[in-house]
Amino acid sequence: MQLTALAKSRYTAKAYDTSRKIPQETLDTLLDQLRHSPSSVNSQPWHFVVAADEQGKARIAKGADGGFVYNESKILSASHVIVLCTRTEMTEEHLQAVLAQEEQDGRFPTAEAKAGQNASRRGYVNMHKYDQKDVQHWMEKQTYLALGTLLLGAASLELDATPMEGFDFKKLDAELGLREKGFTSLVVVSLGYRSEADFNAKLPKSRLPAESVFTFL
Numbered sequence: 001m002q003l004t005a006l007a008k009s010r011y012t013a014k015a016y017d018t019s020r021k022i023p024q025e026t027l028d029t030l031l032d033q034l035r036h037s038p039s040s041v042n043s044q045p046w047h048f049v050v051a052a053d054e055q056g057k058a059r060i061a062k063g064a065d066g067g068f069v070y071n072e073s074k075i076l077s078a079s080h081v082i083v084l085c086t087r088t089e090m091t092e093e094h095l096q097a098v099l100a101q102e103e104q105d106g107r108f109p110t111a112e113a114k115a116g117q118n119a120s121r122r123g124y125v126n127m128h129k130y131d132q133k134d135v136q137h138w139m140e141k142q143t144y145l146a147l148g149t150l151l152l153g154a155a156s157l158e159l160d161a162t163p164m165e166g167f168d169f170k171k172l173d174a175e176l177g178l179r180e181k182g183f184t185s186l187v188v189v190s191l192g193y194r195s196e197a198d199f200n201a202k203l204p205k206s207r208l209p210a211e212s213v214f215t216f217l
Contacts, residue, residue, distance in 0.1 A: 003152070006155040011160075012162050012163065013074075013160035014162070015074075015077065015194065015198040015199075016074070016077040016078045016195055020079065021192075022079040026157050026159070027080060030153050033156075034048060034146060034149055037146035037148075037149040037150075039145060040124060040142055041121040042098060043090070043124075043125070045090060046085060046142065047183045049083040049085060050080065057078070057081050059176065060081050062171060063169070063171050063185070067168075071166050071188075075164075075190055077192075079192030080191045081188060081189065081191065082188070082191065083185050083189075084143050084147055084186050084189065085178055085184060086142075086186050087183055088179065088182050088183060089136075090135060090139065095121065095122065099121075140186055143187070144186075144187075147187055151189075159191055160192060160193055161189055161190065167188055169186075172188075
């Protein structure tokens with residue numbers, strides 16, 4: 001299916017068929033797509049927690065306690081749930097790991113190319129850390145790029161998805177031990193197959209008209 005058709009057909013699922021499970025091969029394909037998401041200067045400041053069974057989903061659903069209980073069923077009834085997490089700081093260890101992986105993957109024909117990439121990435125990190133002082137926000141924006149990849153990737157595999165910001169970040173971070181590992185939760189995404197009771201599947205797609213969102217110079 002063409003990308004435009006996928007964008008028009010996908011929607012946010014509101015109810016899942018609990019009897020259907022995503023095949024492992026399909027999940028592996030989706031996770032491979034997610035891992036290859038774009039990010040500014042290939043910074044990859046993310047981590048993904050995947051829940052594939054009832055116990056794992058129940059742990060994530062703890063973040064929907066209290067004021068976010070309306071999202072609990074979307075977590076518990078889905079086939080799988082992914083928590084998209086962002087680094088709490090851009091560490092030297094991470095920068096070195098990304099550079100080493102790039103070298104291993106053959107991206108540097110010369111030592112000068114490697115040094116140039118390293119300097120360029122650090123330049124952006126330092127700009128956001130010291131000049132604009134928004135490095136956390138910058139890293140979160142990269143994670144949202146990964147969210148876009150995940151949603152369209154799911155649609156391409158005929159999976160339904162529900163992205164959610166409605167959860168208690170502090171509670172979920174504590175449940176999964178994220179901050180001790182240098183991460184914090186950003187978005188929870190349920191994945192699976194829609195239920196016949198999903199009212200949103202029957203509603204037409206709605207977007208602002210092209211003339212209001214494009215300016216041609």
